Amino acid sequence: MDGSGDDSTRRSFDGVDCAVFAGMLAVSAIIGVYQAYKSRKNEDEAVREYLVGGQNMSIFPITMSLIASYISGITILGLPAEMYVYGTQFWSVVIADSFVSLTMILVYLPVFYGLGITSSYEGGLKAVVWTDAVQTIVMFGGVIVIAVIGTRQVGGFQQVWKRNRDTDRIEFFDFILLHPIDSMDLDPTARHTFWTVVIGNYFSWLASCSVNQAMVQRCLAMPNLNKANITVAIMAIGIISIVSLSCYTGIVIFAAFHDCDPITTKQIKKPDQLLPFFVMEMTESIPGLPGLFVAGVFSAALSTMSTGLNSMSGVIYEDMIKPWLRVSLSQVAASRVMKLTVVLTGILCVTFVFLVEKLTGLIQAAKSLSGITAGPLLGIFTLGMFFPFANSAVTYRLSLSRASARYTRIVSSHLDLMSQGALVGGLVSLNLVAWISFGTQAAISSGKIHFPVKPVFTHGCPQSLKDHATNFTLVVETAIKEQPFFLYRMSYLWYTWVGCLTAIVVGLLVSWITGPNKRRPGDEKLYTPVIRSLLLRNTATIVRKRQQVRDDQINSETKKLSPNSRKWTTRAQLELENAGKHPRLRLYSVVCVVCVAGDDLCGGNVSHGWRPGDDFDDKQKKKNNKKKRNE
Numbered sequence: 001m002d003g004s005g006d007d008s009t010r011r012s013f014d015g016v017d018c019a020v021f022a023g024m025l026a027v028s029a030i031i032g033v034y035q036a037y038k039s040r041k042n043e044d045e046a047v048r049e050y051l052v053g054g055q056n057m058s059i060f061p062i063t064m065s066l067i068a069s070y071i072s073g074i075t076i077l078g079l080p081a082e083m084y085v086y087g088t089q090f091w092s093v094v095i096a097d098s099f100v101s102l103t104m105i106l107v108y109l110p111v112f113y114g115l116g117i118t119s120s121y122e123g124g125l126k127a128v129v130w131t132d133a134v135q136t137i138v139m140f141g142g143v144i145v146i147a148v149i150g151t152r153q154v155g156g157f158q159q160v161w162k163r164n165r166d167t168d169r170i171e172f173f174d175f176i177l178l179h180p181i182d183s184m185d186l187d188p189t190a191r192h193t194f195w196t197v198v199i200g201n202y203f204s205w206l207a208s209c210s211v212n213q214a215m216v217q218r219c220l221a222m223p224n225l226n227k228a229n230i231t232v233a234i235m236a237i238g239i240i241s242i243v244s245l246s247c248y249t250g251i252v253i254f255a256a257f258h259d260c261d262p263i264t265t266k267q268i269k270k271p272d273q274l275l276p277f278f279v280m281e282m283t284e285s286i287p288g289l290p291g292l293f294v295a296g297v298f299s300a301a302l303s304t305m306s307t308g309l310n311s312m313s314g315v316i317y318e319d320m321i322k323p324w325l326r327v328s329l330s331q332v333a334a335s336r337v338m339k340l341t342v343v344l345t346g347i348l349c350v351t352f353v354f355l356v357e358k359l360t361g362l363i364q365a366a367k368s369l370s371g372i373t374a375g376p377l378l379g380i381f382t383l384g385m386f387f388p389f390a391n392s393a394v395t396y397r398l399s400l401s402r403a404s405a406r407y408t409r410i411v412s413s414h415l416d417l418m419s420q421g422a423l424v425g426g427l428v429s430l431n432l433v434a435w436i437s438f439g440t441q442a443a444i445s446s447g448k449i450h451f452p453v454k455p456v457f458t459h460g461c462p463q464s465l466k467d468h469a470t471n472f473t474l475v476v477e478t479a480i481k482e483q484p485f486f487l488y489r490m491s492y493l494w495y496t497w498v499g500c501l502t503a504i505v506v507g508l509l510v511s512w513i514t515g516p517n518k519r520r521p522g523d524e525k526l527y528t529p530v531i532r533s534l535l536l537r538n539t540a541t542i543v544r545k546r547q548q549v550r551d552d553q554i555n556s557e558t559k560k561l562s563p564n565s566r567k568w569t570t571r572a573q574l575e576l577e578n579a580g581k582h583p584r585l586r587l588y589s590v591v592c593v594v595c596v597a598g599d600d601l602c603g604g605n606v607s608h609g610w611r612p613g614d615d616f617d618d619k620q621k622k623k624n625n626k627k628k629r630n631e
Contacts, residue, residue: 017291024138024295028302031131062218063231064133067238069218070208071139073301075246078362080278081271083250085453088164089171089192090363091247094240096202100209101236105229107528108210111385113225114525129218131306135299136238142296143245145289146279150252153282160255167258169251169454189489191451200493204367207374207496211381213315253278259460272362305349313341368437368492375499376429380422382500383507385528388535389516390421390507421514425507433499436487443484 082090154160164170186195209215219228253274262268268277279293317338322329329337383390443449483489490498524532 014287016287017289017294020288020291021295021298024135024299027134028131031134059222059227059231059234061129061133062221063234063238064136065129066215066218066231066235067242068132068136068139068300069215069304070205070235070239071136071242071300072304072366073297074362074366075243076139076143076297076300077272077275078366079243079246080250080253080275082363083169083247084254084274085271086192086451087169087171087454088247088251089194090197091244092194092197093201093205094243096198096200097205097236097240097243099202100205101232103206104210104215104232107530108381108385109219109228109232110225110529111526112216112220113228129221131302135302138292138299139296140242140245142292142299143242143249146275146293147245147249147252149286149289150249150256150278150282154252154255160252163255163258164251167254167455169254188491188494189486191491192493196491196493200491200497203378203497203500204371204374204493204495207378207500208370211378249275256282259457261456261458264456264458265461305346309342309346309349312345313338316341316345364492365441368441368495371492371495371499372430372434372437375433375496376426376503378496379429379500379503379507380426383422383425383504384526386531387504387508387511388527388531390511421507421509421511422503424510425503425505428506429499429503432502433495436490436498437492437495439485440488440490440492443488448484449489 079090151157151160154163161170187193188196190196215232219231222228222231256278262274262277263271268274276293279290317334321337321341322334440449524535527535
């Protein structure tokens with residue numbers, strides 16, 4: 001492919017493409033209508049069906065829904081553009097994804113299951129899950145077909161790899177042999193290094209997966225924790241697969257346009273348009289493929305939007321509408337209110353499209369904006385799960401409300417508790433990351449920050465396109481006299497890490513100043529399994545130490561007794577040990593050790609008490625008989 005096509009010959013959507021695209025939308029709509037019809041049969045459980053799908057979902061639809069929820073249209077369009085413009089260093093994200101799933105299984109998911117809650121917020125589920133499953137299949141199919149056909153038209157995998165390696169775009173797989181110093185750079189101001197991509201994306205994905213409502217809601221819809229863990233593991237494999245396919249598609253696109261860059265020749269305006277342009281260029285003789293591609297992109301976008309909108313409806317109803325209602329709505333009425341909220345929220349989201357259209361670089365823009373809330377959110381949950389002494393009223397209310405446990409309601413109902421560690425840490429973190437993110441975007445828009453890009457060429461273009469070409473690399477490599485503020489130059493992948501760390505550090509500092517949290521019975525369920533085991537072990541150690549102190553006190557008093565009294569004391573202890581662990585016998589063990597030697601400690605008057613050698617049950621019977629006679 002030489003990119004020689006022009007607007008007059010370039011193919012547009014035809015009837016087959018429209019049919020493929022319309023078919024995907026029709027299937028999604030049919031699933032939603034069908035699930036809505038089924039839910040009418042059980043109106044008493046309307047809200048619960050809408051929120052958690054009855055908690056009887058199987059592994060396949062939940063796994064597909066999780067994959068679809070975290071793979072958006074930004075992933076499908078942005079990753080190929082990232083590979084084309086900046087190289088393959090971002091491909092290292094797959095390493096972070098594998099560790100995130102392990103952290104979810106070992107740390108966060110057991111806590112939510114132990115609390116017995118529906119989700120971390122609340123949200124919608126059943127029809128969305130099956131719709132997501134279909135959309136995930138379409139999404140996978142579209143990306144696979146494009147990657148395979150593109151590779152074949154370029155000349156095979158070896159040709160794809162060679163053309164990218166010749167322009168230094170292959171960075172991830174060769175960093176040990178070819179660029180060990182550059183690729184392992186720890187400079188936080190470098191846009192992408194191996195460590196920046198792996199560590200930064202680890203925290204970003206951890207916030208998106210571990211404490212995000214979509215993950216909690218879907219995983220807790222599984223019948224048990226083991227199946228939820230299996231779902232998370234399969235989800236990680238699916239996400240890694242589709243991310244890798246999208247990244248590979250990016251290097252296929254460069255191999256196709258290696259001698260005629262469509263951006264430089266002004267055939268397209270932005271790198272994010274590379275994938276649609278590539279699809280239309282290579283599928284002139286393949287009917288239906290553009291429709292499949294658009295269906296895949298829409299599937300990725302719709303699956304993410306459906307998850308967010310249904311979840312948001314639950315949050316808005318439970319935390320904003322329901323507290324102001326003077327009467328309780330029925331299950332059916334509440335379900336209708338949440339569905340109406342979905343429509344209104346969706347209209348609001350569409351209006352933001354015009355703002356997002358002005359942003360450049362989908363991956364960086366999405367990561368930067370999500371880091372504003374993802375970091376503080378991860379920090380607050382981590383603070384509560386790992387640090388028992390953090391004095392957050394949020395944590396305490398969570399323990400009291402573990403049947404519902406809506407984090408949003410908890411925070412909103414404690415806005416007056418400004419002295420609490422978790423809330424102060426979250427607010428400080430939110431403002432800090434927002435300041436960094438917006439400041440960086442302003443610096444990029446004003447031209448104060450530039451990022452080095454990989455070389456592109458136009459020597460293979462026809463003369464008509466060369467006349468429109470601009471020297472793109474010359475603009476990028478222009479020296480910048482004034483350096484922006486250090487935090488503005490920090491890589492956007494560190495935003496979530498900065499937000500999380502700030503929330504934890506500030507939360508602990510405020511907790512230390514205002515006094516540590518006092519643990520209450522049942523609080524152990526709020527902590528991760530590791531912290532929970534340490535607390536139980538520490539509690540057992542404290543009990544043993546207290547018992548040892550009591551034993552030492554008794555032994556000290558026993559040494560003061562006469563030899564005859566010591567003999568009776570030893571005999572009493574042995575008989576009590578042989579009598580078992582009866583709680584009343586344990587009480588008598590203390591009495592007997594102290595008072596058995598009546599001559600020394602009880603003034604010699606122990607004739608009416610229990611003497612060593614007496615049978616406890618017989619003594620109790622005598623007391624009961626005496627009581628009856630007195631009555």
